[in-house]
Amino acid sequence: MAGNADIWFDHVAERNRSGKSKLRPVSDCPEDVINRLSSRRADVIGLTLDRPRIMGILNVTPDSFSDGGDLATVAAAVARAQAMGADADILDIGGESTRPGAEEVDVKEEIQRTAPVIRALRDAGVTTPISIDTRKSAVAEAALDAGADMVNDVSAFLFDPDLAQLVAERDVPVCLMHAKGRPETMQDDPRYDNVLFEVMDHLEERITFAEEAGIRRSRIITDPGIGFGKTLQHNVTLLRALALLHDLGLPVLLGVSRKRFIGTLARVEEARDRMPGSVAVALEGVVQGAHILRVHDVAETAQALRLQNALLKRDEA
Structure with missing residues (x-):
């Protein structure tokens, strides 16, 4: 499934917008559908996607929901990145919180938070790919100049369309995420007629926009945007049907780490205490073919993946 030789399927769930679904054997499915669901995904920053990859979160913000203020200096950020390096395949560095209710950060301030950290990581000899x-666009340009390798845009170019031009010109990978509204108001009262199809429709539209801007399809990663303009039930519905995203024929990034819905379901108030639930959801995402896991708890997730790999009899286990 989706290029991962360890995950197989012999039936496909065919869904329609009324909410009905039925199982069809692979033998009854059109060849183009099977190709979208099963084809090998393009490498990302030199990383093959035939096994799950870990993207370690490095927030250099004072107000992120889980770790805001933890990395108040460049030195602290470099030390955290070096600690993650043993297990993280990618480091995702952010200087603006997009948690529910967060306010926009000035461009100059966001650049000042992120570019020096990226430059310091490269100067310190950290070779892990950086997102x-x-x-x-201005923040991404400064980051790429400082040594970043890809862009992770939670707005999928809706906030700043010029970012698409930059990504095309630099020919770097980009993750396009679904979000309903902006962080300031996205959780006020999110509603969908059918959350699965609306997320898919949105991602298809943003992928088309990206390609029309000159971004190669092989450079695009998708993200359903768990927690971004979605209720608890919306999140659960999306996670149960995460494999649906493979019908786009592109890599899937899953970011659920320490999010509120995990705290609600697990009855854990503090975000820092949601590691076990985060790992549980990440492993379910892997079973459904997620290619990249965006996580705070890198070592713990890596350990869980090694155990899952062993049970799936992967060679590297």
Whole structure:
């Protein structure tokens, strides 16, 4: 499934917008559908996606929901990145919180938070691929100049369309995420007629926009945007049907780490205490073919993946 030789399927769930679904054997499915669901995904920053990859979160913000203020200095950020390096395949560095209710950060301030950290990581000899988590072209440009390798845009170019041009010109990978509204108001009262199809429709539209801007399809990663303009039930519905995203024929990034819905379901108030639930959801995402896991708890997730790999009889286990 989706290029992962350890995950197989012999039936496909066919869904329609009324909410009905039925199982069809693979033998009854059109060839183009099977190709979208099963084809090998393009490498990302030199990383093959035939096994799950870990993206470690490095927030250099004072107000992120889980770890805001932890990395108040460049030195602290470098030390955290070096600690993650043993297990993280990618480091995702962000200088603006996009948690529910968060306010926009000035471009100059966001650049000042992120670019020096990226430059310091490269100067310190950190070779792990770096993603810049931003909605803004100026921030992404400064990050790429400092040594970043890809862009992670939670707005999928809706916040700053110029970012698409930058990504095309630099020919770097980009993650396009679904979000309903902006962080300031996205959780006020999110509603969908059918959350699965609306997320898919949105991602298809943003992928088309990206390609029309000159971004190669092989450079695009998708993200359903768990927790971004979604209720608890919306999140659960999306996670149960995460494999649906493979019908886009592109890599899937899953970011659920320490999010509120995990705290609600697990009855854990503090975000820092949601590691076990985060790992549980990440492993379910892997079973459904997620290619990249964006997590705070890198070592713990890596350990869980090694055990899952052993049970799935992967060679590297």
